[in-house]
Every structure is written in C-alpha cells, then in structure tokens.
Amino acid sequence: MAMRGILRLGEVQIRVLDMAEAKRHYGKYMGLHEMMTDAEGKVYFKAWNEKDHHSVVLRETDRAGLDHFAYKVFDDATLTELQRKIEAFGIAVENVDAGVYPKSGRRIKFRVPTGQEMHLYAEKEYAGNTLGETNPGTLPDEGVIRGMRIDGLDHLFVLGPNMADTVRLFTEVFDFDLAEELVDEPGGNQILTFFSCSSRAHDIAFGMHPEPDRFHHASFRLSSTxxxxxxxxxxxxxxxxxxxxxxxxxTGVKTIYFFDPSGNRNEIFxxxxxxxxxxxxxxxxxxxxxxxxxxxxxxxPETFLGVST
Amino acid sequence: MAMRGILRLGEVQIRVLDMAEAKRHYGKYMGLHEMMTDAEGKVYFKAWNEKDHHSVVLRETDRAGLDHFAYKVFDDATLTELQRKIEAFGIAVENVDAGVYPKSGRRIKFRVPTGQEMHLYAEKEYAGNTLGETNPGTLPDEGVIRGMRIDGLDHLFVLGPNMADTVRLFTEVFDFDLAEELVDEPGGNQILTFFSCSSRAHDIAFGMHPEPDRFHHASFRLSSTxxxxxxxxxxxxxxxxxxxxxxxxxTGVKTIYFFDPSGNRNEIFxxxxxxxxxxxxxxxxxxxxxxxxxxxxxxxPETFLGVST
Amino acid sequence: MAMRGILRLGEVQIRVLDMAEAKRHYGKYMGLHEMMTDAEGKVYFKAWNEKDHHSVVLRETDRAGLDHFAYKVFDDATLTELQRKIEAFGIAVENVDAGVYPKSGRRIKFRVPTGQEMHLYAEKEYAGNTLGETNPGTLPDEGVIRGMRIDGLDHLFVLGPNMADTVRLFTEVFDFDLAEELVDEPGGNQILTFFSCSSRAHDIAFGMHPEPDRFHHASFRLSSTxxxxxxxxxxxxxxxxxxxxxxxxxTGVKTIYFFDPSGNRNEIFxxxxxxxxxxxxxxxxxxxxxxxxxxxxxxxPETFLGVST
Amino acid sequence: MAMRGILRLGEVQIRVLDMAEAKRHYGKYMGLHEMMTDAEGKVYFKAWNEKDHHSVVLRETDRAGLDHFAYKVFDDATLTELQRKIEAFGIAVENVDAGVYPKSGRRIKFRVPTGQEMHLYAEKEYAGNTLGETNPGTLPDEGVIRGMRIDGLDHLFVLGPNMADTVRLFTEVFDFDLAEELVDEPGGNQILTFFSCSSRAHDIAFGMHPEPDRFHHASFRLSSTxxxxxxxxxxxxxxxxxxxxxxxxxTGVKTIYFFDPSGNRNEIFxxxxxxxxxxxxxxxxxxxxxxxxxxxxxxxPETFLGVST
Structure with a gap:
C-alpha cells in the first residue's frame, strides 16, 4: 500500500535525425548529463537530480519520434504481477532479460492500445546526484545544475487510437487515477486523458489520434518559476x-513547449x-x-494539435 | 497499487487557550477558511485549495497541544485491512461510528508508539475549492486565496519515546518509506525520522522525546517561493x-517556523x-x-529542540 | 544634480469606448484603485503603491487612444526652466493653471515631434499608499494589493514621425539618456528608441510611424516574477x-502585452x-x-507592429 | 538634469586578513569575477553584469575594515564642480591623478563627517559584461553568472559620529534625497539615515557610532527572489x-547579512x-x-548593532 506498483516514468528513447545536434540540444542546452554511448551509438542522459543511471536515450535514425517509454515499478514481484494482469487484459507481453537494455534489470515489453511500445522494469543501475546519501546538503557543486536546470524527466504525452481501452488499461490494470479529461461534450467522448499514479497532477497523458504510435512530447520538471x-x-x-x-x-502546470532539432516536441514545466x-x-x-x-x-497553436512525431 | 493505502494527513485537532485569538491567527492571518463551529464550540477550518470539508480543528481548553491527527485512506476496505494489521502489530484499535467526528465517515482510532492519538478514515464530506469539477480554470475569485496563501495542510511532526516501534509501524504496517533520518552517529540511534507515503519528501515525521504525546508542529504547503x-x-x-x-x-523544503497565540508551533513551507x-x-x-x-x-534555535506542546 | 529635472511618467489619459467595461478592466481586473470621477465623467485611478492622487485617467468617447501623457518634474523652477528650453528648441508651449487638471498644480503643455500631447507638472495632490510615512511597515492591509498586483504606472511607448527630432528633444532638452535603439542597419535609421531618466531601463520609448499621435501602450510595473x-x-x-x-x-524586462476592451494595448512587466x-x-x-x-x-506578432490606437 | 551628478557606488576597497581565503569568498563563493592583481598584491573584482573594470578591491593587511569607497559621477565637469562645493562645505579635498588608482581616471579624495575616506571619479576603464553593445541578447554564456549570481555592487552602510553634518553634506552638497531615517523619538535625533541619488530605495546609509570610520557592510544586488x-x-x-x-x-529590500572570513559584513538583497x-x-x-x-x-541580532570593522 501507500505508494507501490508503478512508480514513475523512468525512461524515454527518442529518435533523432542528427546525433551531434541532438547532443547539443539535450546536453548543452537542456543541461542533461551525458552518461554513456552504447555499442550501437545510442547516447544516454540523466537530469542532475535523478538518481538512476539514465532517463533519456537518443537513437540516431532517419525518422523522428519515440522508440519506447519505460516506467519503473516498485519491485520484481510487482513486475511479475503486472505481467499477469496485462496478459489477462489481452495484451501480449514480451520478456526481456536483464542487461539487454544497458544498466537495466529485466523488463516486460508490450504495446499500449495507442500503439506505443511500453516497458516496465524494477531495477536500474544507481548513479546518484553527486550529493551522496549521508549528510548530502542541499546544493551540488557549481556546474552540476546547468542549461535549463532540469530536475528530472517527469511525464509523457502520446497519441493514438483506442482511448477507451487506454483508460481501462491505466485505471484497471495499472491502478492509475484518471485525474482529468477533455471531452467533446458533457458526457461525450474523451479526446484527452491525464493519469496520475502519485501525489502529483499527472504521470502520463493520452490524446486521440487516428494513427497509432504518435509521440506528442516528453516533459521535464523544473524547481521554480x-x-x-x-x-x-x-x-x-x-x-x-x-x-x-x-x-x-x-493539471495547472506552468509550461513551455519547444522542439528539438529533429522536430520532437519537449516540455518543461x-x-x-x-x-x-x-x-x-x-x-x-x-x-x-x-x-x-x-x-x-x-x-x-495549430501545431500543438497537428504536429507529432 | 500505484498510490493506495494511507493517502495523506487529513486533519489535526489543536488545543488553543483563547478561541478568539486562535481564530484570528488561523483564519485572518494564516488565511484558512472557517467552515463551521460544532456544538462543543470547536471551530473547523480548511485551506482554500483543499476539497474535503475541513483539515484543522481548534478546541479551546487550558493546555495547548494536539488532541489527535487523522490520515485519510483510499477506501473503506483499506480501513478494515489496516485495523487488522494494526491490531496484529499489537496496538489496540477503537472503532468510531460515522458522524461522531462531524462530516466524517467511520474512523479507527489508536495511539502510535510516541503517544499521540491517531485516526484513520476513508470518507469526509466534500466541500470543493470554489472552482468546481467542470472547466474549473486555474484561479478562484479575488479574496479566496488570502492571508498566508496556504494551499493545504501537509504533514506533521510529533515527539515521543519508542522510535524503533514507530519506524516498524510506519514502514511495516503502513507501508510508508523511511525517507530520511537523523542518527546520533553513523549506524547509531535514530533521533529524527521522516516518512513518505507519496511522491513528496515527507508525510509525517517523528522526534525522540522522553515524554509521550508531544506536539512539535503541523505544516502547511505554499505554492511558490x-x-x-x-x-x-x-x-x-x-x-x-x-x-x-x-x-x-x-527534505529540502524552504521553511518558516512560527507560533500560534497558544504557543503551538506552525510551519509553512x-x-x-x-x-x-x-x-x-x-x-x-x-x-x-x-x-x-x-x-x-x-x-x-534552542527553542526548536526544547519547545513542544 | 543626482536625480533632478524630469522624474517619471506621472499620468496617462486614455480614451475608452465604454466606461463600464473600462472600469472593470482597469479597476477590478488590473486592480487599480478608483479615486474619483470628475464633472465630465472622467474616471481617475492609481496603483496601490503610488503616492500621488492618480496616474491613469479614463475618458469615454468614440475613438480609443491616448489624450495626453504627463511627466512629473522635480519642482516649479524646473518647470520654468524646461519651458524656456522647449520653446528654444522650437516647440510652442501652453501654460495651464493649477486646478485645470484636477488635483494637479500648474502644467506646461506641448506636442512632442511624434504628435502626442505631453504635459509637465511639479505638483499633484498627495494620496499615499495607506501605510503612512511613520513606521509604515512593508505590507498594506488585505485587499489593498489586488487584481494584477500592480505597483505603479511605469513608462509609455508611443508612435509617430520625426524620430531624429524626438531624440534631440529627449536627450538635449530633457537630459534623458538614449539607452537603447533599434536601427534598420548598423549606422542606419532609428526605428525604435528607448530613453531613461532614472536608474531603470527605460522611462519612455518611441517607434517610427507615418501617422502622428499613435499610442502603442502604457506599461505598469509589478514586483515579482x-x-x-x-x-x-x-x-x-x-x-x-x-x-x-x-x-x-x-531593456531586459519580462513582459505581457494585452488589450483593454477598447483595443488600447497595456503592458505589465x-x-x-x-x-x-x-x-x-x-x-x-x-x-x-x-x-x-x-x-x-x-x-x-503582426499585431505588435501593426496595431496602435 | 534627469539623472546627473553622483551616479552610484562604483568601488569599495576592503581590508582582509588572508587573501587566499578572501579570494575564495568573494570569487568562488560570491561569484565575483577576478579581474587583476596589482603590484601591491591588491585583487580586483567585478560582478558579471557590471560594465566598469572593477567594483571590489581587496587589500591584505592585519586589520579588517574599509580603506575607502568611491562613487562615480556623471562627467569630469561634475567632479570639478563637486570639489568646489565640498571645499565650500569646509572639507579638505585632495586631487589624485588618473592612473594612481588602476584603470581609473582622476579622483578627488576626502573624509566624510563619519570618518571614512570617500572618492569621486568620472572615468573607469570599460570591461563590459561579455554580451557586447550590439544585439547583446539577455543571457551570457553558461558559467558567467555563478556563485551567488550577484548582478552588481549596490550600496554601502558606514558608521561614525557627526550625523547632522553627514545629512547636510549628502543632501545640500551631493543632492541626494534623505529617503528614510530612524530617530530615537518622534522629532528626535537621527540614529540611521538612508540616502538615494537614483530611482531606487537607497544608495548609501549611515549609522551613529562614537568612533569614526567604522564599516558596517557593503551590499550587492541580486535579480530575483x-x-x-x-x-x-x-x-x-x-x-x-x-x-x-x-x-x-x-527600504523594503529582502536581505541576507553574512560575514567574509575576515569578519567584514556583506549583504545581498x-x-x-x-x-x-x-x-x-x-x-x-x-x-x-x-x-x-x-x-x-x-x-x-546584537551583532547587527554591535559588530563593525
């Protein structure tokens, strides 16, 4: 009880068209810390105040968008239990061994009704935020907080069909709360849905879209106005x-929407x-x-409704 | 799963020496909204952005301090399950019918190892924050946010003996996380413990004190620096x-500690x-x-360590 | 020496199409305090923290725009000296007796090269900010700071022809500094000019426009982000x-531009x-x-360049 | 007219007991930029957003305190005129050639009635804030704003006898305004006086003290809460x-007072x-x-009244 089950958005893998430009954007400009490059050339980043090894993975290819997103769960038993429930819901689940995704424990992998590839995992290598766990104080050394001074990856907004199934999956299987919704008319169809699994306003959001697997934005949390x-x-x-x-x-958040050089939308709030x-x-x-x-x-803006990757 | 079980601090009943002065302090100065006075003269307040009927209850008597504190739980089944677990832990639990505490559903009532009277309840009358649940917008009318512009009652810090039992109760029975602790030396005794049941830094805290049932402070959440x-x-x-x-x-919060006219300590953060x-x-x-x-x-300050009610 | 001569923008008289709507906008929404209505139906406002009797005058008529703007000068001798200098510059100056403009001492009145009617005056009735001048403390009573929490009228941006004369008038006659300028090309023509007579970024600004006497916006100062x-x-x-x-x-200010119900542009910063x-x-x-x-x-925005009143 | 005469506090020379510690404090911790060390070992600093070459000079010796403070004036003619007025006031003035104080034009030098050595100068070498004067944008490169993110040296508070003469000097000779005062009783003696020569709350302040030439603090300006x-x-x-x-x-400023390693008091506000x-x-x-x-x-705090250097 208390806060258990699915904890938070832990990882997004974003496709970029030019890695050098993307590294400048997510690294120097946004201020994420580059943690490593893997054998396939994917580059791994974390925000300074995240403690797991990475939260943003960039993959260079010829089409922008989202490869997958991954939520961290409370423990391995949760993973097993969720696999059972997801399969009972009628979604096929693939098991991925620990280490296949670098620094990560075993994962389960499946497609949500809106078409995106979603992962769940219980373990990721610990990196820390430079302050340690004993008498950490409140501020890291000069230069650790940099660029847009992002505290952490926070939530995700994706688009696709099958809103009703999405709501059922996230409320009945994942125990998220449907916090807010935009409907076409009172009692009508859900156009946008916002779900929370925490004491915060939202942890994921979905928008109706005729095409599956569209990426609207990943959102990063700041500490002050x-x-x-x-x-x-x-x-x-x-x-x-x-x-x-x-x-x-x-949700009540103060937001800025902007685009990475590949046309993927980012949010800070x-x-x-x-x-x-x-x-x-x-x-x-x-x-x-x-x-x-x-x-x-x-x-x-028209782009806000019309542009996704 | 997700966020279930015990949700949050929902109520504190504070003893005050002079109700007129106390109403000025909690009402006009702090800006809480006065909701009602009961037959015994107790006065009920809520912060503007809280949705349940009240969160602060003042009782006039000749000794300052805390009568009880109450956490809201997810649902009635949670209440039943928690009663079983608390009794299994060895703490006697009393059942209180709905309505005995005004506007409240049934409660279970017991003493935590540090000596305070704690309640759990699943239902309280809904009052809302004046914005409604359909197209609420973001700001209430002028004058609703007033005084110290408090968003809501947030957490509690109480003192007493039996720290080890307290930690066991809150982690093993209540599934809170022990988020932070102050120890006398590395590996030594816990002097202060801070527990979270949410995605926030803390939901309750305890300090070692030779006397049971001491009240350090109740804390209120603000929205901006x-x-x-x-x-x-x-x-x-x-x-x-x-x-x-x-x-x-x-916990990393920016804080101000101050006293009500009866000498009870308040915090805003x-x-x-x-x-x-x-x-x-x-x-x-x-x-x-x-x-x-x-x-x-x-x-x-010496008072911070030495003064409680 | 030190800060003398022309001190600050002290008054704007704005034409509005519907006084009831305008009072709601400048009064309730912006939070200016309504001070009086004169015999002609003009309504006078001040921001809570301004000490002179009023700074914004609204006049109802069938065309939006700016009737006049007025700067306060150090003393009566300054007024006399400035009249001499303005006439020497080649601009006709009219004398207006004390009391013609309510609550105001004598004024001098003339047209700046961009076509607006400008006033200078040394005296206006004192109203105060409710705090007094002895042990004022830092905060007025609840409700005095309201609406957009505006601290005071700050500066003005007007449009018209004759930029070179404008620069000469404000620097050579008024001793303002040309703080910043926008030019069409390096060494080229001035499109926008920003002047300061204080230790702040700007006290008045001008933009090139083929038509004289165009009003771009009046700007109001806030106290915090x-x-x-x-x-x-x-x-x-x-x-x-x-x-x-x-x-x-x-100038580096954080700004919002918005419109009153008559189409006059306002700024807060x-x-x-x-x-x-x-x-x-x-x-x-x-x-x-x-x-x-x-x-x-x-x-x-195109409107920012194209719309004026 | 407008803003002329004495413009602002442009320089303080502070005595420190250990230069290495002092450089760490004013450089790394406060974030001032070290500009040069002169032949005598004095170290020169500026805040990132100051445009003149330096504003803080540190001199290592065996007694903490203030060697001198210097205000910048509008132009050389102002310097000449002020010298005449100061001498007419009865204070002896010494002329110092350009270059004697590094990067500085000629100065006039004298003792204010409270005993401090004060300088006036019209010229100092320009260093800029890294943004240039053409299309400067709003933010310097990462790392330029660092430490306490200080915008600039702002004002000074010094102690000594002869308050009445101080008020006469600053208002009658320097044309500062006596903005605020603390008096022992209504109509009584001035204990503290605050003077402004700008559109800001204060540019210098004085406190009664039986001993001359005591340094209370130098104050630095920040940009946000x-x-x-x-x-x-x-x-x-x-x-x-x-x-x-x-x-x-x-003055209404939000302040923190703290001490450098030599015991000199600093303020940020x-x-x-x-x-x-x-x-x-x-x-x-x-x-x-x-x-x-x-x-x-x-x-x-008792120290605030009792400690000076």
Missing part, C-alpha cells in the same frame, strides 16, 4: 523554437496541482479548449 | 513570532524533494545537525 | 486578450536592467528584431 | 556565517521600493526598531 523563465531565456539565446509559453488549465486518489476527476469540454489547454492566452 | 516571502512579511505585520526562516537540509519508494534513504548525523535542520544558517 | 505569472493567469480567467508573454531583449547614464547605449539591428523585441520566442 | 534563496543555500553549503535573513522595513525625489521621507522610531530593521522576525 524563476528557472522556468530562465529556461525560456535560454531558448531564445540558443534559437530553440518555442511553440507556447503558458499555463495549462488541465513547474508547479501543478497536488492531487490524491480521492481528488475528484476534473472534466474539461471542447468549448473550453482554450482554458483547458492554455489558461493564460486561451489560444491553442 | 514568493508566497513564502509574503507569508514572512505578514508575520511581521501581524507580530506573529518567527522561530526560524531557513531551508531544511532534510514550499518545495522539497520529489521522491519515490526507490529513492535511497538519506541519513544525517548529529555532527551535521545544523546542515540537516537548517541548511542555510546551520543554526538550530 | 510570481506576480507576473499570476497576472497572466488572471488574464485567462477574465478573458483578457494576451498579445505576447515573453522577455524583451531591449517585471525586472529589466539597472542602468546609469554611463552605461553605453545598446544597439539592436532589424535582422535581430526577434531577439530585440521578444527574446524568448524570437517571434513578433 | 529565487536567486536570494539560492544564495542562502550556497552560504550553508560553504559554511559562510549568516547573521540575518529577513526583510528590511526600511533583492527588491526594495521604487522611489523618486518627490517620495516623502519615511521616518521610523526606535520603539519600532524591529519593524524598521527586520520586518519579518522583528528581531535585531
């Missing part, structure tokens, strides 16, 4: 294209509701799309 | 005695680590007490 | 149209360079217009 | 002794009133010393 402004200033300095700088009505499983679901309707999506400007 | 500064400015305006304005090394059950426990040693307690000034 | 975000949230809540939320490269008369002029070139204007997104 | 918190966190990390972290009632020459003087009385000095805690 001032760091949010600083990140926006850095984007201007480095010429990173900003799509929107606003407040989400849904700060704040957002503290929520619990007993917090009633919030429902937003399409006639309030502006407020739901971008609650300051009430304006939704 | 700027609100933290504003709350400090308000304390000066209203002549509320500040004990310390600093950063905790443990912002920030703190995002943590998960797989985050390694952080250990602080007494020779780094300054850094552990107040990581900016490294100074621990 | 968090209040800036809060103001943006309020704009969404009240449906106030936001034009841009970004950082200015020029926070921050910006601390500057002095010995700070070298900063020059921006049209090929860096994005960075100069909006240094996060590098995007300049 | 978040940087203020960050600086406090750094002080804890580096073990820098904090004397007080609070809000000043006088953010915010404070925007003020103008027409802002009425604020008067604080000794029976409100707590509010005047530290408006959150209302507590004045």
């Amino acid at each position: 001032e760091d949010h402004v600083y990140a926006g200033d850095l984007m201007g300095k480095y010429g990173i294209p900003i799509e929107q700088n606003d407040r989400h009505g849904i 700060v704040g957002g509701h503290t929520r619990y499983p007993d917090t009633p679901k919030l429902t937003w309707t399409m006639d309030h799309l502006g407020l739901a999506a971008f609650a300051q400007s009430l304006h939704v | 700027e609100d933290h500064v504003y709350a400090g400015d308000l304390m000066g305006k209203y002549g509320i005695p500040i004990e310390q304005n600093d950063r905790h090394g443990i 912002v920030g703190g680590h995002t943590r998960y059950p797989d985050t390694p426990k952080l250990t602080w040693t007494m020779d780094h007490l300054g850094l552990a307690a107040f990581a900016q000034s490294l100074h621990v | 968090e209040d800036h975000v809060y103001a943006g949230d309020l704009m969404g809540k009240y449906g106030i149209p936001i034009e841009q939320n970004d950082r200015h490269g020029i 926070v921050g910006g360079h601390t500057r002095y008369p010995d700070t070298p002029k900063l020059t921006w070139t049209m090929d860096h217009l994005g960075l100069a204007a909006f240094a996060q997104s590098l995007h300049v | 978040e940087d203020h918190v960050y600086a406090g966190d750094l002080m804890g990390k580096y073990g820098i002794p904090i004397e007080q972290n609070d809000r000043h009632g006088i 953010v915010g404070g009133h925007t003020r103008y020459p027409d802002t009425p003087k604020l008067t604080w009385t000794m029976d409100h010393l707590g509010l005047a000095a530290f408006a959150q805690s209302l507590h004045v």
